[in-house]
Amino acid sequence: AQTVTQSQPEMSVQEAETVTLSCTYDTSENNYYLFWYKQPPSRQMILVIRQEAYKQQNATENRFSVNFQKAAKSFSLKISDSQLGDTAMYFCAFPPNFNSGGSNYKLTFGKGTLLTVNP
C-alpha cells in the first residue's frame, strides 16, 4: 500500500525559531516527486516545496528546506525563522502512481501536522 505518515499531529514553535516536521512514506517506485503543502485556517492549500526523488540535493525555498532521505523514505520539512503567518496545517504528499501514467498526479496525503507559531 502507498502510505504517507506524519507522526506529529501538533507542534508549536516560538516566532523566529526553527521547527522540523517529519514525514515518512512507502513506495516501490524509484523515481517520484514529494511535496509539502500548507493549509492556513479557512484558506486554500498551497505548495510549500517539492523534491524530486532522483535528485540528491535537498530542495530549498527561502526559509523552507527539506531533509530527504530516500533509503529511509523520509521527507522532513524544516522551517527557519518561523513567522506568525506560518501557522497552518502542513501536509506531506506524493503521487504514488507517478510512473504508471494517467492519474500520475493523484496525490496521497498524510494526516497533517498543525503548526502553531507563538509570538
Added chain:
Amino acid sequence: DTGVSQNPRHKITKRGQNVTFRCDPISEHNRLYWYRQTLGQGPEFLTYFQNEAQLEKSRLLSDRFSAERPKGSFSTLEIQRTEQGDSAMYLCASSPAVLGTEAFFGQGTRLTVV
C-alpha cells in the same frame, strides 16, 4: 482572480437531499481532481478528469456520487441522497499535464448534512 474557484463555500443540507458543487479550474489546466477532507485527516482522492474524460474514480466514490466536466472546463460534483457521513470539505484541484508540476487547490466547499 485566476486561481481555482469553488462554489458554494459552505452548504448545509438535510439528510436525503441532493447537493451539487461547482469547480472552475485554472483555465489552461487540463487536469482536474476532486478530493474529500474530513476533520483531522488529509485530503483523500475522489476522482480525476483529463479534459472532459473522467479517468479514475476512488472506491470512496459511492454510486450516490457523480462528477462531470462537460467541455473540459468547469466541473460539478453531485451527491444524491446525502448522509451524515458525507459531511466534509470537498476540495477541487487542477494542474497542467506536466510531470512534477504542482496541483493548485481551491478553497473548498464545506458540506454539513444535518
